Amino acid sequence: MFTGIVETQGEVTVAEAREGDLRLGIRAEAMDWETVAIGDSIATNGVCLTVIEKSDQGYFADVSKETLSLTTVGLWQPGDKVNLERALTPSSRLGGHIVSGHVDGIGEVLERKSEARSERFLIRVPDNLAKYIAHKGSITIDGTSLTVNAVNGNEFDINIVPHTLAVTVIGNYKKGTQVNLEVDVLARYMERLMLGDKAAQKSTD
Numbered sequence: 096m097f098t099g100i101v102e103t104q105g106e107v108t109v110a111e112a113r114e115g116d117l118r119l120g121i122r123a124e125a126m127d128w129e130t131v132a133i134g135d136s137i138a139t140n141g142v143c144l145t146v147i148e149k150s151d152q153g154y155f156a157d158v159s160k161e162t163l164s165l166t167t168v169g170l171w172q173p174g175d176k177v178n179l180e181r182a183l184t185p186s187s188r189l190g191g192h193i194v195s196g197h198v199d200g201i202g203e204v205l206e207r208k209s210e211a212r213s214e215r216f217l218i219r220v221p222d223n224l225a226k227y228i229a230h231k232g233s234i235t236i237d238g239t240s241l242t243v244n245a246v247n248g249n250e251f252d253i254n255i256v257p258h259t260l261a262v263t264v265i266g267n268y269k270k271g272t273q274v275n276l277e278v279d280v281l282a283r284y285m286e287r288l289m290l291g292d293k294a295a296q297k298s299t300d
Contacts, residue, residue, distance in 0.1 A: 097138045097194040099233075099240020101178040101263045102126065105139070107171050108153065116160050117168065119144070122153035123179055131181065136196065138180040140264065141238035141275040142166050143196025166198045166275050176264050178238040192233040192240050193280055200224050202236070204272040205250065214260060215244075216268060217252045220276060225249040227278035227286075235277035239263050 109120030121139060128151055131137070135146045137154060144156035163169045171177070206217040218236070220228065228234060228251050232243050239259065244252045260266040268274070287294055 096183045097143075097180050097196055097238070098183060099192060099194045099235050099238065100180065101239055102180050104262070104264060105153065105177050105179045107173050107175045107177060109155065110171050110173060113157075117158040117163060118155065119158050119168065119171070120153065120155045121177065121179070124152050126153075126179060126181075128152065128154070136182040138178075138182075138194070138196045138238045140167065140177045141194075141196065141235055141277055142168055142198055162198075165200065167201055167273050170273065176267065178263050180238055192235075194235050194238070194240060194277060195280055196238075197277065198275045199227075199278050200276050202274050202276045204268050204270055204274065207269060210254060212257050214255050215252055216255065216265075217250060218274065219250050222249050224276065224278055227282040229282070232282070233279045235275075237264055237274050239265060 103123050103125040105121045105123035105126070107119070108122045109118060111118045128149055131146060131149060131154065133146055133149065136143050137146060142162060144158065146154045147157060148155040158168050200221040202218045202220045204216055205219050208215050225248065228243055228246055230243060230246050234241055234243050234251070241253050244254050255265055
């Protein structure tokens with residue numbers, strides 16, 4: 096589990112196709128890699144990846160076909176910047192909201208405009224995710240815990256303050272940028288609970 100509070104930015108060093116999936120390498124000199132062990136989870140632009148190899152400056156992970164089909168990882172190239180967060184520990188402060196690192200889909204930045212010292216972004220989501228996004232609710236974008244300012248159909252907007260622009264990859268967003276989205280897990284559980292006994296029925300599709 097994660098909080099959506101980005102620790103640092105990393106850089107993609109390896110994005111190598113391997114028999115249908117991907118070997119990924121990430122470097123982040125600012126991260127304390129002595130605290131990271133083989134098998135640990137790292138949220139990388141919001142995608143929970145398992146450390147299979149590491150150095151004193153970064154780590155490597157294998158990315159499955161399933162993850163490639165649901166996230167932007169397949170678009171990453173060496174030199175691209177990514178947000179990084181280590182998994183929660185029992186003593187961690189929960190500064191954002193509960194984030195699983197399981198991306199629900201890909202959104203697209205439709206607009207970016209200045210608003211005083213902040214930047215406002217308009218983002219379009221896949222139609223099947225629109226129902227989980229609420230005014231003043233939580234959303235995770237590329238691993239960053241954010242508050243939804245407004246919702247209109249399958250579009251929502253967020254306001255990003257200067258600090259967040261500086262320490263995350265959101266500062267690089269422009270019209271057309273594709274982003275990883277994870278909706279609030281509480282909204283998903285609520286949907287399931289609302290089904291009641293119907294939740295046990297198998298789909299006929």
